Amino acid sequence: MFNFLLFIVLLTFFSFNGKKRVRNNLKVLMLGWEFPPFFAGGVGMVCYHLTRALCQQGIELTYVMPFGPTMMRSDYMKLLIADNLFPRMRFQLKEVHTLLGAYATSESYDQDLKKYLVSASPGGRAKALYGPNVFQEAYLFAEKVKLIATLEDFDVIHAHDHWTFPAAIAAKKASGKPLVVHVHITEFDKSGGVGVDQRVYDIERKGMEEADLVIAISNFIKQRLINSYGVPEWKIRVVYNAAEPPNNDVDHDASRIKETDKIVLFIGRVTLQKGPDYFVEAAKKVLDIDPNVKFILGGTGDMLPRMIERVAQLGLADKFIFPGFLNREEVMKLNKIADVFVMPSVSEPFGLVPLEAMAQETPAIISKQSGVSEVLNHVLKVDFWDVNDMANKILAVLHYGTLNRQLKQHGLVEVRNMTWDKPASKCVEIYSEMLRMRSGK
């Protein structure tokens, strides 16, 4: 009985929405597992920037995610949290108020976001988002989205990362609208090809098969999809991520270390995929030639203890600093202080970290085995395994002042030009393409 009432309420609410809708704008139903402030990694921030830019281009966006704090809202788009709309537990009338609350707008959104980013740890959020029941959650999410899809009005579906794929497929089936899936990372890249979780692989593959088009965030990922997932090339569109809008809040912290030493910086998860071990080996080679360099290995991860041991083994304990987990402000400060930033990733679907360094006028050395190396010109590129070349380039940037300055200057300009309107425009093109494909049939 109550379920029936809920259904009626929802039906009326969706039909008589207070917002005025202009008929000729494209409407997109977007599915994401994360969204700030409830996010655990880069994908959440990417979704935030992308949705913002899409709305600026006149797209009417409804963003649906599985869980989040009940007070979560967006001031520029409709944000639905499936778990709050359809709680698994008993339905109560007050939940209806909650769902009415989800449509309200809030001016304090950005301030809340900033506060959250500064204080909360990603570990807790990650546990909440990707707990042991995540498969179950994905299928539950699919059930809820199926319902939303019959009630919401939209032209296309855009789904981020594989946990949303079952829901995306359900939405497509329920509404008959075209679907584009947006691949940010694959299970293959996460596992390094060893011990691929078959269940995850199946979800990824099915999503890409059912989709009308597939967005890959780099050619690197595109090749992975062709080679390891059997996705035909014609179906894939590459849309590169952009950089964070500039933030000049960081004052130039002239750290004391810099009076005697140069600083080489690594920031990232200390895990196989990010190549911290190559960073350490390159450090040894650099220090053999120039001892006045300090290496900062920032971040946490499963390989951290091993890295500390290796550094001790090499006799470099006094040359390394392991600050552990760093919040956003600390990251920005370190980026500003560092003389050179190194991203030695073994396999990186895109790689936003060097962009943050370049935005703070720090030259970057990046692995060629990354998506971002396809778009950047004013960086130095190395093969992640080529420790000699990595050391060679670190020393060149530290010693050749002209090179250092050129990379700083041009790097900053390059990153400033990587604005989110560009990938947003590409997405709009892709939406139009899908609609044309449909009408062509």
Next chain:
Amino acid sequence: MVSICFYFQVHQPFRLRKFSVFDIGNNSNYFDDHKNNEVMKKVAAKCYIPTNKVLLNLIKRYNGKFRVSFSISGVALEQFERYAPEVLHSFRELAKTGCVEFLNETYYHSLSYLYDKDEFKQQVLLHRDKIHELFGQEAKVFRNTELIFNNELANFIQGLGYEGILAEGADHILGWRSPNFVYTPKTADKMKLLLKNYKLSDDIAFRFSNKSWEEHPLTATKFSRWVSANNGNGNVVNLFMDYETFGEHQWKDTGIFDFLEHLPEELFKHPDNDFVTVSEAIKRYPAVAEMDMHNFVSWADVERDLSAWLGNPLQNSAAHELYKLGQMVKSSGDKKLIDDWRKLTTSDHMYYMCIKWFSDGDVHKYFNPYDSPYEGFISFMNVLNDIAIRIRDITKKNVTISDDYESAPKPFASSTKASCGIGNAQGKIMMSESPSQVASMFIDHEDNINKVFEKR
């Protein structure tokens, strides 16, 4: 009477291998012998051998009426000797016909005039000797690296005894004048100046295979019509280009060889046309006016100035550090060291560090053996550090490469953009063109180059 003056530039640098910081002090092999060998063999097969063959046939067929000029850099000649002796043989065959003239340039195809006039002079004399040794000619006409030219250079060259010199007929210098006449450079009144007709030259060198060019396809008939149209309007038509136009920049399947083979026949259809070498051009025709080129001009890129090699701090810094070592290198007396250092003066090394246009398809990128101009800079500077160590070992004098050359003094005082007004020419100002008008007169090289060159 219109005399067609063909001049072909032949050059190959000694490319550097990837020289890392760990090589400094440990390994003084700077040059990528394997790559240089590979490139030489490839270009010989696609360009030098077949084109020389075409020219030889044309010379024989027209009984000496078909005549051309070449300048071959010293480093290219060395590489012929080392990697492709049959190419050298084929050029000597051409020399023997008496219809082919060889010019002089800097042996190492360098920018030394801008930095060290002593070194420049030595490189010119070295080249003069080499050309005489290989082809039995005493060159009377000179061309500087990449046709870099200004009044002072002309004066200097006159001092070395040359009678003629080549330069780019760039619009911002010519103004209302035509490149189809012989001129005299200001401050060098005993010399004659030949200016490249860039419109017609680039029709062959760049636009030939460009399908979106409205004149495509360019036939020998059509081209000779354009050339002959200058009758009564000019004395010479100076077609100056990179020899690799034939077979490398323009592949065989574009029909470039057929074009070349039929061109004399079509041109001779007009009885007033003939072919001349550079010396013949300057002997036959009087200079019609004085040409005042105070700022440096070159044949490179859209700007036709020095920015291709010295437009950015990387290039400035590297060039400055390089030439700083010159004195000490030469006073060391070590032949290998001097030869290595000189090979570094080849302008291509600077060219590779150009970050002017980082867009896809840029011509700088196509010829670049490095992944990026930054890599080029790093290898080059590491090599300089090794040279510094060798100097130290031999002369026991301390030498350091300055790692911080932000404001390296540019070798030329005034700006690289020549003035567009023709106020300093003899006679009245006929037309004064604004920079934007002049700029719009430049044919859009970038787009055309994109479609033409292949990656080396």
